[in-house]
Amino acid sequence: MKNKILIWGGSLLAFLLVVIVVLFIFRSRVLQYTIERVITKVENKYPADLNIGNAEFVDWNSVVLNDISFVPHGLDTLFTTDSVYATVSFRSIFKGRIVFKRLEVSDGYLTARKNGDVNNFDFLFKKSETAQPVDTTKGRNYGTLLNRVIETAFDNVPDQVDFKNLNASYKSPNRMIDVRMPFLRIDDGYVESQVSILADSIQNNLRVRGTIDPGDYNINASLYAFDEKGIRLPYVKKKFEGEVAFDTLHLSLTNKRYRNEKLTVRGRAMVNNLILNHAKLNDEDILVKESAIDYVVTLGQNLFEVDSATEVRVNSAKANIYAAYQNKPSKIYDLGVKTEWMPANDFFGSLPAGLFENLDGIKASGELKYKMKFHVNMDSLDYLVFNSDLDASKDFKIQQWGNTNLQKINGSFVHTVYEYGKPVRTFTVGPSNAFYAPINQISRHLRNAILTAEDAGYYSHKGFHEEAFRQAIIKNLEEGEFARGGSTISMQLVKNVFLSRKKTVARKVEEAIIVWMIENLDLVSKNRMFEVYLNIIEWGPDVYGAKDASRFYFGKEPSELNLNEAIFLTSIIPSPKRYRSSFDSYGNLRSHKGYYYRLIGGIMRRRGLITQEEFENLYPNVKLYGRARDLIVTAPDAAEEDTTEFELETIDLLDF
Incomplete structure (x- = not known):
């Protein structure tokens, strides 16, 4: 029996040795067969030629492939590499079709070229000819496009690969990108690389580490700068x-779903030491030490949507963001911001360094909560929605002022006027200034005319007039430019006293926060704010404040101003440097002022600020004296007294 077993075992061993010898002899044919299958599969899928110059075994389970190229039909070569060293699955040799377990690629060059509408890479992302045709009249579906890019990228990720000296470049008539990777390793989902990228004359040197799971479309990567320059985004x-620059970026894609021609992606991004610089944002660098976003984004046919589950964190402050854009059949924009109650110190401490100079260093107790909603259909601007609410808990209180004490305007203070970022005049706002006028020494006509024209709800609102701001947005969208501001007197005061005159997003946000604090914490009374406003606003060439303006134009005190003079002074507040355009060379008000007088006078009559008799006697004419007359009246035969008469038509009060 033993002998039979030994004989059978020996026979089996001999058979296996024979099989191994046969496989060893014919493995080159198996390798050639496998390569032919790969080439056929690739060339059937893409309009391109895959060329492999030579392939041979160098030991039992290792193969070297040389002179590999991938050339689109009629276009420039897309990829070449000198050699690929591959480890072969020994079991796959027995099956007659070789499977490569690990790849080592040396000196690879990916070269993308574009000239006009012709390029050598777009074919990789196109659907097959058997796919359903796309209705291009509906616009481009970026969800479908991005889904195709993601799937193409993930489907071509190898299990194990080691690139040495991998180079990629993109070149078009107006753009060039050059990427060099001394190494790129992918080993069972772990990715590591060193990368140098040259784009837009900006050189970035960084390391990349992370994981990738092609089966679940999952990637988690970290990018680190390994020089002092950080990572700077090109083309911005x-x-x-x-x-835009940063030190470190952590980026992940955790889930992808494509249904009904809509792509939804979920993931997270974190950035350390983010630096933003743009003239419309701020006149200096904006530094955010830590920021993160947990995002849920959907793209579809003419649709882009950031789901309300998206959470943004800036330092310690968190908010949920909703944003959507639809461009067919109508252009519709939506934006929503919502926070939960947060410690006030987290809010102020999270404001980016250098962004809000007056608020730096503030300490506060209690909690804050914010909510904002914006919606506009560009075909129905009248239905624009804008709501903004910042709420404070009952125990909210400022414990310590930062760079600026917002209560300084309760007493005398030194005010500096800036133009184009440069100081042009400095004066004291208080009794020690001979041109200072207490509010009770300023004509009621001037006070009422300014309130009527600039901010009718001043004494009833808390610093903001949402309807006025909504109407300003509508006007600006209709005009296609910044044509109307919607600022209240409180906002104008804060802008003049505490902020620069540069029109940046940062300034508007800081303005809103300061106005909210002054009004909601009752830091300054309404009368005092109005009094300061009347003493600092510009009214002409180096003319600031009601007393200076009264003397400059009419040679009288502000308490002596009549209704005609008050309405004229009110009319030039929006553009004080254009004061001359209100008069002809004889010193007479131009005819176009008649409409303004009818408008303001009619509203004042309706609100009981002037009598019917005063309204009937109102006409757009004033008498100039002093410096203003010397600058405005240039006609050689101008009379000392003007006798031009104007008829002010009766106005239907319902018009206002």
């Missing part, structure tokens, strides 16, 4: 006239 300067 050229396209947006700004700069």
